[in-house]
Amino acid sequence: MSPRRSAAAARETREEIVARAVAVASTDGLEGLTIGRLAGDLSMSKAGLIGHFGSKERLQLAALEEAIAIFTREVWLPVADRPAGRERLLAICDAWVAHLQSGVFPGGCFLTAASMEFDGRSGPVRERVIAALELWRSVIEHDVRAAVAAGELPAATDPAQVWFECNALAIGLNQAIQLFGDAGAPARASRAMRRAIGVGADG
Amino acid sequence: MSPRRSAAAARETREEIVARAVAVASTDGLEGLTIGRLAGDLSMSKAGLIGHFGSKERLQLAALEEAIAIFTREVWLPVADRPAGRERLLAICDAWVAHLQSGVFPGGCFLTAASMEFDGRSGPVRERVIAALELWRSVIEHDVRAAVAAGELPAATDPAQVWFECNALAIGLNQAIQLFGDAGAPARASRAMRRAIGVGADG
DNA sequence: CCATTTAGCAAACGATCGTTCGTAATCTAT
DNA sequence: ATAGATTACGAACGATCGTTTGCTAAATGG
Numbered sequence: 001m002s003p004r005r006s007a008a009a010a011r012e013t014r015e016e017i018v019a020r021a022v023a024v025a026s027t028d029g030l031e032g033l034t035i036g037r038l039a040g041d042l043s044m045s046k047a048g049l050i051g052h053f054g055s056k057e058r059l060q061l062a063a064l065e066e067a068i069a070i071f072t073r074e075v076w077l078p079v080a081d082r083p084a085g086r087e088r089l090l091a092i093c094d095a096w097v098a099h100l101q102s103g104v105f106p107g108g109c110f111l112t113a114a115s116m117e118f119d120g121r122s123g124p125v126r127e128r129v130i131a132a133l134e135l136w137r138s139v140i141e142h143d144v145r146a147a148v149a150a151g152e153l154p155a156a157t158d159p160a161q162v163w164f165e166c167n168a169l170a171i172g173l174n175q176a177i178q179l180f181g182d183a184g185a186p187a188r189a190s191r192a193m194r195r196a197i198g199v200g201a202d203g
Numbered sequence: 204m205s206p207r208r209s210a211a212a213a214r215e216t217r218e219e220i221v222a223r224a225v226a227v228a229s230t231d232g233l234e235g236l237t238i239g240r241l242a243g244d245l246s247m248s249k250a251g252l253i254g255h256f257g258s259k260e261r262l263q264l265a266a267l268e269e270a271i272a273i274f275t276r277e278v279w280l281p282v283a284d285r286p287a288g289r290e291r292l293l294a295i296c297d298a299w300v301a302h303l304q305s306g307v308f309p310g311g312c313f314l315t316a317a318s319m320e321f322d323g324r325s326g327p328v329r330e331r332v333i334a335a336l337e338l339w340r341s342v343i344e345h346d347v348r349a350a351v352a353a354g355e356l357p358a359a360t361d362p363a364q365v366w367f368e369c370n371a372l373a374i375g376l377n378q379a380i381q382l383f384g385d386a387g388a389p390a391r392a393s394r395a396m397r398r399a400i401g402v403g404a405d406g
Numbered sequence: 407c408c409a410t411t412t413a414g415c416a417a418a419c420g421a422t423c424g425t426t427c428g429t430a431a432t433c434t435a436t
Numbered sequence: 437a438t439a440g441a442t443t444a445c446g447a448a449c450g451a452t453c454g455t456t457t458g459c460t461a462a463a464t465g466g
Contacts, residue, residue: 006463010413027323031235035454048414056454107323116319119381120230120310130382164375164391172371178322179333188367213443251444259424
């Protein structure tokens, strides 16, 4: 056989590969991704599959990029149009917790898993993970600063501290869901995030 | 050649293998462990190496067991003789943070990495990780309950909430150290843990 | 309508994976 | 001293890894 798909539809093929790669990598890790396994899942040849990317590392980067896009779509997009400040910060936390519960990634939060998997290695994958997390950090801290400037949060609030705690709680929530199946964890994470931000029980 | 070591010293060989396996797995993951790589590092044959364990999975379990022992030695042992309560709980948090800073595991907290790596799989490795974390959880929650019973903490303190937050903060601290090299993270983690426990700024 | 590009495949590459087998050398215990 | 365990080895097993090479056939562009 040969080109089963038109030149335009080749993009569709690529997207199917990436979607499958994201699903597999979320459970088996980006390093656990295997071209042969992926090709078998999609009933295509290894050569035809990797031809879309050139190398396994670029396939990993494509999967990571898609996972970042999914995270952005689920957590950031719903609140992106609101003004920066306390209210949006709380909405972000809600969307974040909901995202971790949503099950978009069968193996749990992709970025968290990738950050743990590559935290001791070097290369473009690690760098891309760091860049994505740094961007997310800057978003959170920006909203904290805006809330402080608007008098919605105490002046002594430390943006870096809020980021550190909320990020940690999100990772912990992911572990609680994936490893323990703890149904009470989302509520605990939400409560703790609100306390980390410095908002009262009414928050 | 043949038995380079006496029957008694064979145990030493095994310990060397496990020690190296822990170091490698802390950076490359338990699944990234490779018998050939390990044998090369230790200048021995693959067959001679795996003969001590029987299979790769049992080698993984041995490495995991050793990592659990190291964690216990570094975090639990120093405070094990104190009475349960608020003071010991704070000492545990200090030892926990110090452990994550210590660099015993070149690739960062072994248990955290293993829990993320195996949270979407099944098998004895995952079960052992869960058991270790459950035990650690019970230790933390027991001290919280003791502190509440002694009036050292507010009666409304929820042991499960304290565990959830402290565990999450430890994981987040590990990420901050390994991925970002954030020197300010230990202090932030300590502060947040104390707040999670419900103790004033005096600590 | 024809030339070029492109999508995808089959097959093979050398390397490495975990595991098994047979054997030699040493230790232990009789 | 001798018999049996034990330790570790070299070599090989089939399987799979990521990648490369040619090829076919369909889509595209002049």
